[in-house]
Amino acid sequence: MSAAGPPSPPHGRPKAGWQFPCSVRPHGGGGAKRRFGGNVPALAIFLLAIPVALAEQPALVPFTDAQVKAILALGPWPPPLPTDPSNRVSGKPAAIAFGERLFGDASLSRPGTVACNTCHRPERAFADGLPRAQALARGDRNTPSLVNLAGQRWYGWDGAHDSLWAQSLRPMLDPKEMGSDFAHVAARVRKDPQLRAGYVTAFGRDPPEDDEVVAVDASKALAAYLETLATGRTQFDEFRDALARGDRDAAAKYPLLAQRGLAIFVGSGNCTACHGGPRFTNGEFHDVGIPFFAEPGRVDPGRHGGIGKLSVSRYNLLGPFNDDASRATATSTRHVALDHRNYGEFKVPSLRNVARTAPYMHNGSLATLREVVRHYSNLDEDRLHADGEQIVKPLHLDKYDVDALEAFLNTI
């Protein structure tokens, strides 16, 4: 089978054997839904034939050329692990080890009770399973997973940070999260023998007297550690790669229901408009009709607020702490546009490992993947900006479509 072409029958099989099993419908330009009724004998014969047909037919949806192309663009996985030029200890083993130590150290918080891993729990894919973050106080947003963060353009639901190290600094200083400050973090690094040794090994010097520098360095070590958190290969990756090399037999091992969901995902669902690329995200921000009231009467401005915070942050990539002297890393920060439509936009999350990161959306308002799929199926367009972009539209999925998309999402 050509990776770019439609499936073709293997040798020795009749061409008719490559038609859809009854449970798999062509999608998006593939034809109308089959409807049954009235002709009982024909239906009975048809039903009796199903087990035989399923046993003989290869379990591969005949994706269109465009769908195959879109599927191939969702890989390969894993991508090369990039280092961050804005962080001079990115990729350095000593910094990674120091960052891992910091990640589990509750003494960095003001009361000594909250560490990074209090909310970003490794056994929960570095999320917490709660609708909204709960550290020193309840936050407005869902705790995002920390996997596959290396090389992203923006960090946080509102993209208020343009580097992983700047994003790692924020929770330490946030009164609702760790409630700390530069002096406290720097004092811990200087006085705790293990932390001090970790700093010296990672940065090749004693912690300097400037508290801010020590705290930013700690965030850079944290970022070095976080860059190493990546998800492994999945059932989908095996399928995608089999498709790429034209291995029909290997591709056919991918569950049919998931294939059907994938066909919707890259076809009529147009999900890859935002959830494209190997990470299943375009790394940008969209309004998908989720209410953006943090509580009655108080709005979470989302990306609009994020750009505002970014532009005044001393820790953005245009600032003095960027270790990339060329500032080539600051292109996005230099050119990012602030528009009214950014209000209520939130970052498109990666869908890798998504089955393990419930609940969903920026406010954790959808408990299951099924609810997420139904949200897109029944989307209330009145909740979208009247003058905003026209990307998401209600998909009007039937139960089988919902099952299929959910099955697909469980394989990413």
Add this chain to the structure above:
Amino acid sequence: MIRGLIAVAWLACAAGAAHACGEQLLGVRQTAENQHYVVAYTTTPQPIVVGRHFVVDFVVCPRAGAGTPQSVRVDANMPAHRHGMNYRAGVTSAGPGAYRAEGLLFHMPGRWDLTFDVVSGSTTERLASALQIE
């Protein structure tokens, strides 16, 4: 007859202007045109990659009788989705009639219209070039 010859001559000149415009540009040259201007441009990288910043080097060539461009703005939008880029391009001069636009990024695959707003005196003319991004 004379009108026809004039029309043919005008079209030939126009085609010539489009052909000659931006000869100094390296790489695959594309154009956006209207009755007053031709914009010839190349992108880096070529082709444009979804989700990565790119640079547009371009030359604005006025046709006969058109005003000299005083400034040029570059932008892009997706007509089907009714949105533009999430980034503002910065345009700098690169010599007489030549410019460089930086900071552009297409965050979705699909059809994008790359637009050049040529400002001359009190008038602004928009030239567009359709790009299919995969």
